[in-house]
Amino acid sequence: MTAVLLVDDQELVRAGLRMLCRSAPDLSVAGEAATGAAAVRLARETRPDVVLMDLHLPGMDGIEATRRILAADPGARVVVLTTFDDDDHLYPALEAGASGFLAKGCPPPRLLAAIRQAAGGESPFSPDVLRRLVARAVTTRPAAAADLTPRERELVHLVGTGLTNEQIAQATHLAVTTVKSYLANAMARTGARNRVQLAVYAVRHGLA
CATH class of the missing domain: 1.10.10.10 (Winged helix-like DNA-binding domain superfamily/Winged helix DNA-binding domain)
Known part of the structure; x- marks a missing residue:
């Protein structure tokens, strides 16, 4: 059973994610957080397999929350789930240690597959995001x-x-x-x- 921590400041979004995770027999909801500080605390208390992390949170944002979660538990897998998939959000999330990056508009089956991939050690990214990552690395980091x-x-x-x-x-x-x-x-x-x-x-x- 893969335990998932849901982090989003919108209750409606968390409710949808909760229903989606509970619809899958191999997933469970370890907890829910509406702020970055709460996410860090719950991650420490529940030790989830995967954290679904929004970036725009009140107080401590998702980038800093990701950094702190992984500092306390390097084996945790944080998958960013955000409205914005632009480079200004993508690269700071990866630098903080995020294992994956998805837009909130992705289909439910894709999100479930991404959670399973992250739990299995893979890095779920959309093909467009992966191409951008590769293109930037090829041109800047020999x-x-x-x-x-x-x-x-x-x-x-x-x-x-x-x-x-x-x-x-x-x-x-x-x-x-x-x-x-x-x-x-x-x-x-x-x-x-x-x-x-x-x-x-x-x-x-x-x-x-």
């Missing part, structure tokens, strides 16, 4: 290539094209657990902290 095995290079290439672990497993006829193991090794070799950075690496080094 890096040395790592010594990847042929299989790791193959899987990193598929990450760079935007495939999930399940899709990569189907494409390569590997078990999902095997895919995760290869990608964990690739992240260790490349210094990538998450799938987005691994996708950036793939593009910067001609693997995607």
Whole structure:
């Protein structure tokens, strides 16, 4: 069971997210917060698997709340769910440690899938956001290539094209657990902290 902490200052939005999460048999609501300070406190008390974080909150905003939650629990997964998906909101959220970034207008099935992906160690982003991340990193942050095995290079290439672990497993006829193991090794070799950075690496080094 994946426990989800809902953070949004609008009660109506939280009610909708609560109903959506409770409609899924594998998800539960760990708590709800209307402010950044409450989100930090509840995250410390409930230790949720995934935090759905709005950015515009009274008092402490979602960026600072994300930073504090992850400082206390580096293993937490924070997925930003916001009305605005522009760069002025995207990059500060990622710098704070957010694992994913979605617009509030995304379809309910996509949001449920994103929660599951985040809980499984993946980084749910819309394709448009991922392309912007990659484009910025390619033009501004050169890096040395790592010594990847042929299989790791193959899987990193598929990450760079935007495939999930399940899709990569189907494409390569590997078990999902095997895919995760290869990608964990690739992240260790490349210094990538998450799938987005691994996708950036793939593009910067001609693997995607």
